[in-house]
Amino acid sequence: MNMASGLMKIGFAAFTFTFSLSVFAVNPAEIKKGEYLARVGDCISCHTAPHGKAFAGGLPMLTPVGAIYTTNITPDAETGIGKYTESDFAKALRRGVAKDGHHLYPAMPYPSYAKVSDADIHALYVYFMHGVKPVRQANRANEIPWPLNYRFPLAIWNSLFLDKHGYQPDASKDASWNRGAYLVQGLGHCGACHTPRGFAYQEKGLTHASDQFLSGETLEGWSATNLRGDHNTGLGRWSEADILVYLKSGANQHSSAFGTMTTVINNSTEGMTIQDLTGIASYLKTIKGTNDKGQTTYKYNSGATLAQFKSLTTYPGARLYQQYCAACHGQEGKGVAPYLSPLAGNPAVMDPDPSSLINVILNGSPQLKPQGVAAPFNMPKFRHTLNDTEVAQLVSFMQSAWNHNLKPTSAKAVADIRKLPASAHE
Structure with missing residues (x-):
């Protein structure tokens, strides 16, 4: 064997070893x-x-x-x-x-x-x-x-x-809870959207040790809702099973995903294992509520709302609701879960920040596609149908309907959402 041939064989052997090591690695x-x-x-x-x-x-x-x-x-x-x-x-x-x-x-x-x-x-x-x-x-x-x-x-x-x-595991909690906490605080980065930001754009809390963690924040014209245990605006009325169903399908008996949350469902949580989603639900249900202090505990009451429907001239928001919303969500606001979202008692509707409610009326919502199957009904956009005053009247009606008891929304708040660039609501 001459030197050139020997060098070629050595080189080929070295390449084969390196390639095999790479494949093995x-x-x-x-x-x-x-x-x-x-x-x-x-x-x-x-x-x-x-x-x-x-x-x-x-x-x-x-x-x-x-x-x-x-x-x-x-x-x-x-x-x-x-x-x-x-x-x-x-x-x-x-x-x-x-x-x-x-x-x-x-x-x-x-x-x-x-x-x-x-x-x-x-x-x-x-x-x-x-x-x-x-x-x-x-x-x-x-x-x-x-x-x-x-x-x-x-x-x-x-x-x-x-x-x-x-992540520092909590020895007093079981493995499922710790897995959920690890995912929520870490790779799932739920706090990046759902935790209020400070003066320097920092999250005001990174774990449940902070009362601010997951208490809700507004980003790009959407209000990322409170995920704490508050009865009115959070997950206080949701069971662990409700949370799991929502994360897997995008809808449950209390609410449906909309806006930017639809991409989280479609691209992330719907493909997660039941074990991981169960851990997340277990963890979230142990986070105490901090937002509802001083508020009357919500309890469904349709009486006052039905009275408004009897005087549509006096209550323009009720008239608009009858015209554009009641066919899907019903006069009683209960919808047809999980296909048509309930509005009565919905944490997104009861959020003191009306940004999401305004945004979804103006711009509709991307379609939920859990497991690749498109949801049968989708929220349409009304930005070219309703003006700012009408949207404000409609939102204000829903904020007062069914015993919600929230402050009315202004036309200026609607105008501020309307002028956001398209990327904020695609």
Whole structure:
């Protein structure tokens, strides 16, 4: 055997060994686990633009300082994360720092992902590197004006608001509860939408130890409802089974998903295991209510509402409800659950912030598609049918109907929602 032939054989053997090691290292079970975890984290909803390619980014996220466009997280080496090591990947998810060292805006829920375990980070990395198709698509520049577009203050933000500790199990609770807490606080990042934000856009609570955690917040013209145990505005009247059914299908006897929550159902929770959803329900039902203090405990009462229906001239909101809403939701506001959402006692209707109610009347709602099957009925849009005063009258009627006893909504509040860009309600 001559030297050239020997070197070729040695090189081929080395290549074969390296290739075999690479294939061996990529465990198909890890890819599958990572795919599931990416679903739990609902990564596709944020990192996929309307009609765009999966995980290629480009979705605008409206923030108080301007629009942020989500990035390409496919394994493309030039425009995505193909050159990220697992350490780089973990640092971006948990610390909000990209491979090149720039800080990510906290619209990326890395304060929640800081709680994700090493094992789950590894599975996610394997999935994104070996289970996602690379897409060559450059990231779009954010629309944040100078000097707010400087990123170095984010290092200070992290030092003030980022809790770097992973999830800490509660030994006094069972495994299902702890699994639910881990998912809600961590990869599920529920608090990113449902927890009030402070002056620096920080979440006011990252765990149930805070009375602010999951107590509701308004983002992009939608009010993400209170998930605490409040009787009127939260989950106090929901059983664990109600929560599980809602997360699996998008609708239950109390409410239906609408707006941006439909993407969470369609792309995330409907594909989660019953075990994980049961854990989430178990955890949420132990979070005490904090929002309903001073409010009268809600109890259904149709009497006063029916009286308004008898004098439609005096109550224009009742007339509008009869004309546009009663056919689906009924005079008594009970709908036909789970197909047509009840309005009476619905936490979204009883929310003191009417943003979601206004938004869904103006812009309708994306269609729920649990298990890929489109829901038979969908909320239509009325932005071209009703003016601001009429929408305000309609919302105000629903806020007072069926013993809700909320303050009326102004036409200005409707106008503020109407002028939001289309991306806020698609």
